[in-house]
Amino acid sequence: MFLFRNVLILLLTGLITPSSHAGLTIEITEGIESALPLAIVPFADSGAPVNIRDIVNANLERSGYFKMMPESYMPAQPGNANEVNFSNWQSLGQNYMVVGKVNNIGGQYEVQFQLLDVYKSNQLLGYRMTSSATDLRRTAHYISDLIFEKLTGKKGAFSGRIAYITTDDSRLHRLQVADADGFNPQNIASSPEPLMSPSWSPDGKRIAYVSFERKSAAIYIQTLATGQRERVAEFRGINGAPSWSPDGGRLALTLSKDGNPDIYILNLATRALSKITKSASIDTEPAWSPDGSTIVFTSDRGGKPQLYAVSSQGGTEKRLTFSGDYNAAASFSPDGKYIAMVHGNGNSYRIGIMDMSTRAINVLTAGPSDESPSFAPNGGMILYASKEGRTGFLSAISIDGKMQQKLVFDGGEVREPAWSP
Amino acid sequence: MKLNTWFIASAFSALLLTGCAETEDKGANLIESGQNAGGINDAATNGINSNPYGTAGSEFGGPNRGYQPGMYGADAAANLGPEFSDPNNPLSKRTIYFMLDNSQVMPDFVPVISAHARYLVANPSQRIILEGHCDERGSREYNIALGEQRAQSVANMLKLQGVSDNQIEIVSYGEEKPAAFGSDEAAWELNRRAVIDYQGR
Numbered sequence: 001m002f003l004f005r006n007v008l009i010l011l012l013t014g015l016i017t018p019s020s021h022a023g024l025t026i027e028i029t030e031g032i033e034s035a036l037p038l039a040i041v042p043f044a045d046s047g048a049p050v051n052i053r054d055i056v057n058a059n060l061e062r063s064g065y066f067k068m069m070p071e072s073y074m075p076a077q078p079g080n081a082n083e084v085n086f087s088n089w090q091s092l093g094q095n096y097m098v099v100g101k102v103n104n105i106g107g108q109y110e111v112q113f114q115l116l117d118v119y120k121s122n123q124l125l126g127y128r129m130t131s132s133a134t135d136l137r138r139t140a141h142y143i144s145d146l147i148f149e150k151l152t153g154k155k156g157a158f159s160g161r162i163a164y165i166t167t168d169d170s171r172l173h174r175l176q177v178a179d180a181d182g183f184n185p186q187n188i189a190s191s192p193e194p195l196m197s198p199s200w201s202p203d204g205k206r207i208a209y210v211s212f213e214r215k216s217a218a219i220y221i222q223t224l225a226t227g228q229r230e231r232v233a234e235f236r237g238i239n240g241a242p243s244w245s246p247d248g249g250r251l252a253l254t255l256s257k258d259g260n261p262d263i264y265i266l267n268l269a270t271r272a273l274s275k276i277t278k279s280a281s282i283d284t285e286p287a288w289s290p291d292g293s294t295i296v297f298t299s300d301r302g303g304k305p306q307l308y309a310v311s312s313q314g315g316t317e318k319r320l321t322f323s324g325d326y327n328a329a330a331s332f333s334p335d336g337k338y339i340a341m342v343h344g345n346g347n348s349y350r351i352g353i354m355d356m357s358t359r360a361i362n363v364l365t366a367g368p369s370d371e372s373p374s375f376a377p378n379g380g381m382i383l384y385a386s387k388e389g390r391t392g393f394l395s396a397i398s399i400d401g402k403m404q405q406k407l408v409f410d411g412g413e414v415r416e417p418a419w420s421p
Numbered sequence: 422m423k424l425n426t427w428f429i430a431s432a433f434s435a436l437l438l439t440g441c442a443e444t445e446d447k448g449a450n451l452i453e454s455g456q457n458a459g460g461i462n463d464a465a466t467n468g469i470n471s472n473p474y475g476t477a478g479s480e481f482g483g484p485n486r487g488y489q490p491g492m493y494g495a496d497a498a499a500n501l502g503p504e505f506s507d508p509n510n511p512l513s514k515r516t517i518y519f520m521l522d523n524s525q526v527m528p529d530f531v532p533v534i535s536a537h538a539r540y541l542v543a544n545p546s547q548r549i550i551l552e553g554h555c556d557e558r559g560s561r562e563y564n565i566a567l568g569e570q571r572a573q574s575v576a577n578m579l580k581l582q583g584v585s586d587n588q589i590e591i592v593s594y595g596e597e598k599p600a601a602f603g604s605d606e607a608a609w610e611l612n613r614r615a616v617i618d619y620q621g622r
Contacts, residue, residue: 194597197562215550216592217565238569238593241562254562261566282566298563304522305563329560342560349558369604371560387557390602416561 036151039069039094044079044101048109049133052102055140056147059158059181062396063148063380064403069094081114086121094118096151100143108132111139115147125150137183148378157376161420162383163188163198163207164394168412175209177224180376180419182394182407188222189229197416199242199251204420208232208242208251219253221268232266243286245312252276252286252295252312263297265312276314287330287339288312296320296339298328307341307354321354323361329372333379338399340373340382351384353399364401372416385415501619511536515617516600517575518610521556524570526578534575537617538582545585551576552616553593554600556609561595568593571615 038060043053061068075088079101089097100113108130115125125146131139138159145156160180167173173195178185189195193212200207201221208221217239222229233239237256244251251266263276263286277283281301288295296309299317305328307321321327326344333340336356343352343363350367354360369387376383376396383396386406392413397404407414504510515537517530526534541547553568572591579589601611 194594196565196595196597212592212594212597216590237591238565240565254566256566256569261569282563282570284566285560285562298560300563305559326559328563344559347558369557387604389604 035067036065037069037093037095038066038151039074039089039092039097041074041077041079041097041099042071043099043111043113044077046102046104048102048104048136050136050140052111052136052140052143053100055137055181056098056144059141059144059156060148062181062403062405063156064398064400065148065152065380069097081116081123081126084116086116086118089118096124098147105130109136109139111136111143113143115150137179141179141181154380155378157378157381157419160377161204162394162417163200163420164385164414164417165195165198166412166414175207177207177420188224189220197241198418199244200418200420201244202246202248202421207418208244210240210242219251221251232268232271237261238284241285243288245288246290246292252288254284254286263295263310274314276310276312277317279317283308285329287332289332290334290336296330296332298330307339320359321361324352327352327361331373331375331382333375333399334377335379338375338379340375340384342371342373351382351397353382362401364397364399365395365404370395374417374419376419377421383417383419385417500621505619512540515619517571517615517617519571519613519615521609521613522559522567524567524574526574531578534578535582538579538584541579541584541588542582545588548588548590548620550590550592550618550620552598552618553591553595554598554612554614554616555596556612557596557599557604558609561597564595565593566595568595568615571613575615575617 040053040057040060057068060066073092075092076085078084078099081099084097084099095118097116097118098113099116100111103110110128110130112128114123116122117124127146129139141158144158148154148156148158158180161177162180163175163177165173165175172190172192174190175188175195175198176185177188188207189209189211191211191213193215196210198207198209205225206221206223208219210217211220218231218234219239219242220229220231232251233253233255235255235257238254238261241254242251243253249268251268253264253266254261255264260280261282261284262278263283265274265276276295277297279299279301281299283297283299285298286295287297293312294309295312296307298305299308302319304325306319307327307330308317308319310317324343324345326349327341329342331340338356339354341352341354343350343361348367349369349371350363351365351370351373352361352363364382365384370384372385374383379399381396381398383394386393386395392415394407394414394417395404504512507513511533514533517526517533520527541549551572553570553572555564555568569591572593576589576591580586596612599608599612600614601608
């Protein structure tokens with residue numbers, strides 16, 4: 001879906017000075033990033049129903065890459081680059097700033113923003129876009145993505161969506177999809193019986209999930225735009241842990257039809273089913289590597305749940321994790337360099353991240369009951385489920401562990417988040 | 422490690438009040454008619470539907486207010502005899518508890534399983550669903566597998582004593598249907614369980 005009817009590059013002659021550092025981007029390497037000072041000036045606004053500046057400010061702050069300048073510290077509130085006195089902002093140590101405005105033009109909103117390099121006194125980005133009132137939040141997320149990518153060199157994840165399961169006090173289970181900041185929740189499915197394990201198709205158009213609506217487990221694939229769904233697995237025993245192949249044509253899943261849980265791959269076009277693991281123990285929670293070559297899964301063949309890897313064609317299985325007495329629910333980073341997992345020691349279950357080249361596990365979260373890690377499409381954040389007392393909520397943490405955010409849902413428990421591709 | 426947290430409380434509620442801004446995602450409603458009339462609602466009415474536990478407006482459930490055997494009517498429909506409600510009869514016990522991350526039946530529960538085996542052998546048309554459950558710790562799909570192993574341990578003991586495979590259906594709910602809410606050992610030990618659910622004949 002194309003979000004904006006009208007996206008114009010805003011050219012402000014006189015401001016754009018040829019830079020000897022053409023195509024300036026800031027390459028931030030995992031682990032050594034330091035937050036960049038960034039000021040997002042309140043937009044000159046003619047009564048838009050959504051505060052675009054505040055959404056962009058919150059998005060970028062939560063990313064962990066930026067140190068946002070509080071509004072009260074700002075020496076002025078220019079709405080346009082022409083009005084900026086750069087030396088004032090330079091003396092405040094601001095590397096970058098964003099100015100913008102929103103104009104109401106006959107029911108539509110024209111949103112304009114400029115990203116400015118304060119020290120070079122020039123413009124890095126300038127856009128003007130028209131949006132309906134209902135699309136203003138999406139516009140704000142899109143602007144966040146543009147700024148994030150320009151300053152970090154990485155794709156933003158603010159326009160993405162998250163799927164998750166909630167249960168309210170009447171024990172009604174819902175699969176919902178919301179914007180990445182938790183707004184705009186849409187009901188995908190609801191049932192008095194459990195719903196589990198949402199997995200996005202690589203194109204973001206469909207979700208596979210587990211439903212117990214027929215009093216036993218079955219796997220469904222549902223198209224978001226139409227609500228149409230199809231039951232793709234309902235064997236005797238477990239039908240669980242669906243995971244979409246990167247090419248979109250296959251679904252890895254867990255079946256126990258032969259007596260104990262094993263990993264299978266279902267070809268969605270031919271419906272052919274191939275058995276990938278054949279151990280006599282529990283094998284479950286398959287996760288595809290982004291290149292489609294490898295499946296990482298959880299197995300208790302060594303006595304405790306640990307992560308193992310196997311070719312997606314089947315073959316020799318290799319144990320990946322050796323530290324901690326519980327490693328489960330693997331999720332690959334989009335570049336395939338990391339695996340996030342549930343890492344348990346004693347009574348504490350936390351989110352860990354393993355560097356695939358060194359196999360070292362870095363524990364990111366405090367626990368004690370963190371689960372269901374899912375990478376953001378830009379690889380910078382991990383979304384997971386956590387619990388405080390009885391209340392389940394979603395959290396996101398940057399992969400260096402420095403930034404964390406929390407999404408509280410006041411309609412009940414929230415769990416099993418999955419970030420859209 | 423210092424963890425900074427941002428609370429986006431009311432993020433969801435704000436949108437619930439204004440309804441759905443978009444209509445492109447049509448939710449499938451999986452509720453069969455008559456099953457749970459109070460539960461049929463969409464995001465716009467979340468939170469105001471009826472609560473089967475009668476605890477609306479307060480904290481939901483106490484330590485023992487979760488899913489109980491037969492809550493959805495199967496047990497009641499089975500028309501079981503008085504021996505099933507006699508506390509001195511092992512048939513009155515239909516929940517078998519387990520140790521952490523373990524699916525071995527503890528000795529205390531062997532007489533209970535044997536009593537059910539005798540009943541099922543004597544009543545070969547009687548069918549049961551064996552539910553497997555786990556406590557909340559660890560990953561959800563792994564717990565589905567663990568819950569199935571618990572139910573299978575009970576099923577294997579029943580079958581060794583002559584119960585037919587056709588009388589037994591296994592469904593693992595993992596940690597999805599806790600019998601007790603709470604994040605302490607008292608709740609966890611009530612949740613690590615297999616439940617024998619008699620089906621209507």
